[in-house]
Amino acid sequence: MKDSIYLVLDMENDLVHADGFNGKAAYGEQVRGRGIIEKTRHAIDKARKAGIHVGFVRVGFSPDYRECPPNSPIFSGARKNGIFQLGTWGTQSHPDLGQRPEDFDIVKHRVSPFYSTSLEAILRANGIRRIYCSGISTNAVVQATVREGHDRDYEIIVLEDCCCAPSAEEHDNAIQGLKRFCTLTTSLDVHFE
Template sequence: MATNAILLVMDMMNDLVHPEGAGANTYAARCRERGVYEATKTAIARARSAGIRVGFVRVGFSPDYRECPPSSPVFSKARENGLFKLGTWGTEVYADFAPQEGDADIVKHRVSPFYGTALEPLLRAQSIERLILTGVSTNGVVSAAIREGHDRGYACVMLEDCCAGATDEEHAHALSGLKRYATVTTAADYAL
């Protein structure tokens, strides 16, 4: 591949965005209302046709939840509710986005896609300089990726129509702060 960019599709997995997943009433509803599913498919198709790498970031824990922080307000209920268990349907990427052989698969145990993951070694090994970011939630993984990516020297691009918060207010609040650290555009308009 001749590009120095990667499109990261983050936490777009069944537990969160599938219409029958645990997030059906929150993230799946926002994704449907905002057109996130179609925009994300557009972003992936444009990246693939331009030779831009595609990677998927998923939150997940071992079946015994050994990596799950019990005091986390975000993850403390995962074990109790059987969410984010690796090797299950819930942690698979939503089928509409169809990961392909060779796509990066980054598993994380926290909100950040960088913390304790293989993401940065992958980016450095592939000479990636630009992160094109999508996913749920805008105020969670997308925000963390943009802020940490910025601080690590990456040019960050947020595809706003490929992101959602649990509420429209969460999305809007996150977006207002992220414009300082990233170029904000859409799936149809981002520079290849």
């Protein structure tokens, strides 16, 4: 059994699909401009071929938003705009990424995929020691995954070309801040082990 997992972070329709809530906004422009969907799918295919686990992390709330923090600058717009509702198209992973039933599906209610989710139990049950990750956005879920994963003693590898933020500047700043905590690679150069 492999001791690695590729976590695809917040690549859900409300954030990255051209028809999603953010598809016409800054995230959508960055996703299309950087070719994030295509590069991420390429990385997923490589991970599958290498035989490592694949996990999809999604942010989502009950229809009444009972888990949504009312004072959060990040999540307060979810209730107002009717996005990130579990069980809807918006919280499904982008269809071009090819999520499979055997992939791990981790639902989170905060920025970090470790906070009050099944992620730690999944990692421990499967003997995972190395986390490859990428997603949206670099300065939120990717940063949280890297920093928390680092402090939980996982080896972290970020596929930089499969990540973006609302602007190129925010992405670049986030990547600069992560260099001390992880290894950076790309979807072309990554060697899943």
